[in-house]
Amino acid sequence: MDEVILEKDGTLRDHHGARIEDPLGALGARVVLAQGYSLRAFMRMLLAYPVLQRLSDFAPEFAAQYPSWPKDDCRPAGLDRLEFSRVVEMIGHPGPPRLEIYHVLRGALPDGEDMEIKGWQVEMLLDAPLALGQLRHVVFGDRVAEFRFETVCNLFDFYEGVLWQLAFHGTPRECALRR
DSSP states (O other), X not given: OOEEEEOTTSOEEETTSOBOSOGGGGTTSEEEEOTTOBHHHHHHHHXXXXXXXXXXXXXXXXXXXXXGSOSSOOOOTTOOEEEEEEEEEEEOSSSSOEEEEEEEEEEEOTTSOEEOOTTSOGGGSTTSBEEEOOEEEEETTEEEEEEEEOOOOBXXXXXXXXXXXXXXXXXXXXXXXXX
């Protein structure tokens, strides 16, 4: 399978290190994240490849907001990294048995424990390292016996999954409750 390397500056490179000019041709390629990759690099990719913004209703808004966000130091205390993972869940109750496959973007503490990040604005997470997490296989809701596997994802899954998850993380500043 072809690989696409996602660089910190937002550029995409092929497995030989050459810059990819047309990201649409790389959507099916296996994602490899460069050392130090973060949400900031993801946002830079949206700006470096405007054609990608047409693939998601959420992308143009994030690309437009990014220049107004802080330039550095956007990482919550205690958060070790962000992990993008695929979940395969077998569900038996209620209703007929079914299989659901979806992506999650979660925080990870230094000990590897999951941490919910919905409460933070996207711009507060920009500098947290972003890694590909293991595929999680959940059988009939039993998270105690959850299986985890090494996995790969392609550029389209990564792109679409991250944007979808970010759309639900945080609330607009105008709606935030003040204490």
